[in-house]
Amino acid sequence: MNTAMPVQQRGISFGGFIFGAFLLVFFGIIALKLIPAYMQAAEIKNIFIAMAHDPDLQKATPHDVKVSFEKRAVIDNITAIKAGDIEISSDNGKPVLSASYPVKIPLGGNISLLIEFNPSSAGK
Secondary structure (H helix, E strand, C coil): CCCCCCCCCCCCCHHHHHHHHHHHHHHHHHHHHHHHHHHHHHHHHHHHHHHHCCHHHCCCCHHHHHHHHHHHHHHHCCCCCCHHHCEEEEECCEEEEECCEEEEEEEECCEEEEEEECCECCCC
16 A cells, blocks of 8 residues: 655646747737848848949949839838938948838737838948
């Protein structure tokens, strides 16, 4: 006959499981809504870098640079910014393209996230 005391059970309760599942789903939904905005910002930055290193655009006018961006934006389906939003400067004779724009992501009801992006062809 076994007279040892029973070992106390360990684990998560049903309420704890439901709470954890709710948090996981909530943050998963937020992440899925944020991914497209970050992907488009990365594409804009890649376009800026490609344009800054394009030999044909090294001595181009700002109008030509903006026309080139419009063409590339149509190909990559960029809708966050327009060519008029691009700021063009020069660093040692090389064009530096940058933009600053906000993205508003509705979460539900009257709750939204506002993210500000600043892609640039300079540096990093």
